[in-house]
Amino acid sequence: MRRLAASGVVLATLALTACSPPEPIAVGFIGGTSGRAADLGIAGRDAVQLAVDMRNRSGGVAGRQVKLLIHDDEQQPEVAQRVVRELIDQRVVAIVGPMTSAMAMAVVPIANEARVLLMSPTATTDALTGVDDHFLRVNSSTHENAARMARHLLRQDAGRSVAAIYDSSNKSYAESWLADFRASYVQGGGEVVKVASFASGSETTFRQLAIDLLATRPGAVLVVANSMDTALLCQQLRQLDRGVMIIASGWAATERLLELGGKAVEGLTVVQDFDRNSSAPRYLAFRQAYRERFHREPGFGGVIAFDAANVVLDALAKQRAGQTVKEAVLALKHFEGVQESLTFDEFGDVKRSIVVTAVRDGQFVVVEHGG
Template sequence: MGNSGLFVGRRVVRRWAAAIGFLGMAILPACTMQPEPIIIGFIGGSSGRVADLGIAGRDAVQLAVEQRNQAGGVAGRKVKLLIRDDQQNPEVAQRVMRELIEQGAVAIVGPMTSAMAMVTVPIANEARVLLVSPTVSTEQLSGRDDHFFRVASSNHASARRVAQYVLQQSGRQRLVAAHDLSNMAYSESWLAGFGAAYVDGGGEMLPAIGFRSGGEVSLRQLARELLASKPDRLLIVANSVDTALLCQQLRKLGSRLPIVAAEWAATERLLELGGKAVEGLLVGQSFDRRSTAPRYQALREVYLERFHREPGFGGVLAYDAANVLLDALSQRQGTQSVKEAVLKVRRFEGAQAPIVFDDFGDVNQGVVMTVVRDGRLVVLK
């Protein structure tokens, strides 16, 4: 071979070497590249007057996602959580719901109140993106074949149990209720379930008084209106802040009447704001504060260490809702939707008890009666 041939041969070898090197550089990132994260969302009211429930939910979902990522993620993919504050405002809730969908959320934990669910569920249905709510319990969303699931029982089941307990303890008394119209989807359906059971059991329901949280009517005026009907017992269907402050006004007016509250009020904020005024307050909950379940005890320990407060019913149920989604996503097969994956599994392990969905994404959890005693919510036997 002459010099010219040798030169050409070397040039060909160099070209092949360069090509192979380039190919190797192209393949290397592909081999080491991490798969795209799977995106889920959280929507809840974490600012404003009644932010305690939304904050508990937000923190619990964040904790569940962090734990899942530390354990390897979902089917080898990390989970990315997008958090949105609905501010308990319907327009904001609709806007942030669309934002989560546009940014690729395959499923969403939330919202935390029935009022926000009523304006976001239609958007979820249109986009076919599953919402799993920790705490929404309005009857208006029961028994529907839609993209809304929940891990808490519906209002009528829990409210009826509370009414039956009150009748067993106190007999046939005259009862008057105050209910928050700013979350009407919750308060009216809870009150309807309670009232029906209370009247069926022989009790007398006086005309209820509606009010709006933070509205023009003062809670002192509301307290006077409640007492003017000469009831034997009072019922408050409202958030923790208004329940605590209304109890204070009732006690300042000299009333020592027994008071019942709906589960919505049963956060740590109720105890902080209510003080002695909420002593003796009776609340029915799906959350058992005395639970010795290992999963709950482990959650409570980590949550306390991380956030320096009790998870409460909002945090525990939000943690459950997040893990329902994460477990379903881990077991999803082929072209299954998230909804189909949840219904395929159907039974999930909750922090305190199993969560079993019916065909419509509803559950039937028990009710635990609690009373405020010495500044704590104590479970009644």
């Protein structure tokens, strides 16, 4: 009888095990969801969560649910390194993020050593372009965006001299962006008459920075910084010179720039890798779902992070035995984003369509396609 009872327990255990759902697939997210540049990280985090939830509702990946593990890198290199190691210890198959170039530079060596894929939505530094590593991205490099801005500015009446300022706390992005802009701008006949820097979050006196920039009497002022600092600097620039032309890098182009900058950012021009007025059905469906859930616009961070998450999820769904996730992405190569098709080159870099937008009546308006 005891043997029969023991056999029954074993059979019951096996039956329960057979009926248990398969272990979920762990995917990580890292981004700066606190601090001065938190709007970008929050938009990315929420979009990735939405992508995972939508995939799980449709059956998951190969019959398995996806578990998203979220970490705030606090825009601090040492924190980013720690949380990436934690995610690796938690056996994630891939990490969506980070959202900025400075954090990417800090964590890529760790990902390479562990052979865990980093799929960044918005880290664009040229230092990671054309490198065979475990860092892939769904955004264009700084070269594409900065060169486009330079060409646009050269076509403007006041666009032959620029005073530039950048945030040194995201140096790998800001200096890369500025160098690419300067090369194209000078080649086209423009002159960069001043370059200044500041560290975001420090005791920055934006008034004095604005005075120093305008003292060179530039045709335009270029700001390479996050949305909050760009808005604060624009307020000071407009108080000193209401008519000065202001241009910015795509990092600043979130909805928070409009909220904080108000009238001071009217007329500001920026290049972006997505079109807020796109009529693409996939974009409209995503935007509606995002707004219904989070009650705000996804912005460029949300749109591109949603693409990044879906690239990872699609690759996992089609991953063959023996393939890493990186190898699966590069083997598939082509993916459908919410606004356009994405094609990875052999190094995991993507080129997106670029539009020039300007702030008009408190909204980003496309003023130039192509070119």
